[in-house]
Amino acid sequence: MAKITRALISLSDKSGIVEFARELAGYGVEILSTGGTAKLLRDAGLVVKDVSEHTGFPEMLDGRVKTLHPKVHGGLLGMRSNPEHVATMKEHGIPPIDMVVVNLYPFEATVANPSCTLEDAIENIDIGGPTMLRSAAKNNADVTVIVDPADYRTVLDEIKASGGSVAKETNFRLAVKVYQHTAAYDGAISNWLGARLEEGVARYPDTFTIQFKKAQEMRYGENPHQSAAFYVERQVTEASVATARQLQGKELSYNNIGDTDAALECVKQFDEAPACVIVKHANPCGVAIGKNLLEAYDRAYSTDPESAFGGIIAFNGELDGETAKAICDRQFVEVIIAPQVSREAIEVVAAKKNVRLLECGMWPAQPAQRLDFKRVNGGLLVQDADLLLSAELTVVSKRQPTEQEMIDLRFAWRVAKFVKSNAIVYGRDGMTIGVGAGQMSRVNSARIAAIKAEHAGLQVKGAVMASDAFFPFRDGIDNAAAAGITAVIQPGGSMRDAEVIAAADEHGMAMVFTGMRHFRH
Numbered sequence: 001m002a003k004i005t006r007a008l009i010s011l012s013d014k015s016g017i018v019e020f021a022r023e024l025a026g027y028g029v030e031i032l033s034t035g036g037t038a039k040l041l042r043d044a045g046l047v048v049k050d051v052s053e054h055t056g057f058p059e060m061l062d063g064r065v066k067t068l069h070p071k072v073h074g075g076l077l078g079m080r081s082n083p084e085h086v087a088t089m090k091e092h093g094i095p096p097i098d099m100v101v102v103n104l105y106p107f108e109a110t111v112a113n114p115s116c117t118l119e120d121a122i123e124n125i126d127i128g129g130p131t132m133l134r135s136a137a138k139n140n141a142d143v144t145v146i147v148d149p150a151d152y153r154t155v156l157d158e159i160k161a162s163g164g165s166v167a168k169e170t171n172f173r174l175a176v177k178v179y180q181h182t183a184a185y186d187g188a189i190s191n192w193l194g195a196r197l198e199e200g201v202a203r204y205p206d207t208f209t210i211q212f213k214k215a216q217e218m219r220y221g222e223n224p225h226q227s228a229a230f231y232v233e234r235q236v237t238e239a240s241v242a243t244a245r246q247l248q249g250k251e252l253s254y255n256n257i258g259d260t261d262a263a264l265e266c267v268k269q270f271d272e273a274p275a276c277v278i279v280k281h282a283n284p285c286g287v288a289i290g291k292n293l294l295e296a297y298d299r300a301y302s303t304d305p306e307s308a309f310g311g312i313i314a315f316n317g318e319l320d321g322e323t324a325k326a327i328c329d330r331q332f333v334e335v336i337i338a339p340q341v342s343r344e345a346i347e348v349v350a351a352k353k354n355v356r357l358l359e360c361g362m363w364p365a366q367p368a369q370r371l372d373f374k375r376v377n378g379g380l381l382v383q384d385a386d387l388l389l390s391a392e393l394t395v396v397s398k399r400q401p402t403e404q405e406m407i408d409l410r411f412a413w414r415v416a417k418f419v420k421s422n423a424i425v426y427g428r429d430g431m432t433i434g435v436g437a438g439q440m441s442r443v444n445s446a447r448i449a450a451i452k453a454e455h456a457g458l459q460v461k462g463a464v465m466a467s468d469a470f471f472p473f474r475d476g477i478d479n480a481a482a483a484g485i486t487a488v489i490q491p492g493g494s495m496r497d498a499e500v501i502a503a504a505d506e507h508g509m510a511m512v513f514t515g516m517r518h519f520r521h
């Protein structure tokens with residue numbers, strides 16, 4: 001590759017640029033730059049030529065036109081190996097520009113502000129920047145293009161090692177990065193503006209563009225004959241399976257990632273005490289709180305020791321050595337995830353080489369609203385993620401729940417939200433007694449919850465029941481009463497609510513309506 005002789009630098013995010021430009025200038029590279037960027041570099045003592053001087057045209061129209069000039073784009077797009085291009089450039093006095101360092105007006109950050117107006121958004125649509133990026137990326141055979149400050153160091157190292165040039169392969173890689181970046185940038189603009197086509201009516205744009213970044217390719221998908229990869233959002237902020245740091249163990253599999261997400265998102269519901277969630281095949285098979293994590297784990301495990309085998313375990317506090325030892329001594333576990341992991345816990349788990357140990361950091365008390373996606377053949381379902389939990393509970397039975405029943409009802413309700421529909425959760429004293437998941441009939445989910453309790457040697461008598469959706473008939477209540485359930489929490493809203501409440505009253509049960517349903521499929 002030829003030596004870099006001229007670079008154009010035009011940046012919104014100017015971090016690290018002074019050091020980069022200084023080193024570049026040290027290799028004899030001429031620096032062209034736009035208004036604010038040129039000023040910053042000059043103030044730092046660098047020699048900079050304004051783009052306006054280079055083109056012979058002033059920056060104009062409030063900066064809407066700065067670099068949109070044939071002398072810039074000719075210098076970027078002209079092919080150095082094409083004699084005709086070279087002659088044309090010479091004829092029109094267009095010097096080659098061998099490097100572009102550009103990042104764009106912060107459109108996404110601007111529209112993330114709830115008070116952002118349409119005018120603010122429009123002014124933050126960068127035109128000249130993406131145009132230069134695209135020109136330079138197209139001509140990556142001759143031009144180096146940097147859109148990400150994280151690449152400054154690598155490029156400088158190459159220039160240093162080669163005595164002034166950047167390798168073809170690096171230029172190609174940087175060009176691909178540019179098109180990913182400009183695609184995401186335009187996607188964000190089209191989503192935001194598209195959602196405003198019918199202001200106040202449409203929340204979802206006509207065409208929905210999403211971009212995820214590949215984090216990992218897996219050996220296989222849900223089954224060994226399926227290939228798979230894990231893609232993550234470009235800017236995930238909340239602690240999640242996507243941001244978690246793997247401290248040890250085999251690579252996470254497709255199913256591991258899905259189940260770890262289910263376990264972690266469920267354990268996030270509990271902030272009043274140390275909590276543990278054990279997930280198997282996307283459903284919690286044991287959930288408990290305790291005076292410490294060890295007790296929480298012990299109780300979660302005792303709900304369904306059979307299913308906990310090979311499970312995914314999530315905690316809401318720092319994993320300590322004692323709890324890690326209890327898990328490793330007792331059971332086969334695929335993944336353990338916690339906001340923090342102590343040094344002792346790391347040492348304990350190290351004895352089980354295959355166990356995947358993840359540390360995800362602490363999450364906010366109130367998660368930011370986000371979208372959920374679900375692929376169907378030929379389409380994509382998009383909805384608000386189910387982040388709410390009913391604030392107001394209404395007692396609809398004659399009998400008021402006791403204080404303890406109310407605590408248990410709230411606990412079971414939070415678990416039910418994370419159990420696949422139809423979901424029935426029996427709970428008592430901050431632990432699940434039985435979980436009935438994913439059945440086509442609610443009555444069968446209740447039966448399964450009772451069977452689970454029986455298998456684990458747990459008494460249903462005196463426990464409470466949570467149901468993710470209303471009871472269509474009274475039989476669910478009659479069966480629960482027969483099993484010894486004393487109180488029920490459910491959304492209400494059935495045609496036969498009166499009949500269902502009457503059943504609860506007949507059995508002397510307390511019943512609470514949440515007014516909010518939590519189907520999960």
Ligand SMILES: NC(=O)c1ncn([C@@H]2O[C@H](COP(=O)(O)O)[C@@H](O)[C@H]2O)c1NC=O
Nearest residue numbers: 012034035036037064066067068127128129
């Ligand atoms: N209009 C243009 O010709 C133009 N050329 C470069 N820009 C952008 O202006 C910004 C840098 O401006 P300044 O150097 O004045 O701070 C960069 O984000 C760059 O992408 C432009 N701005 C918007 O389109």
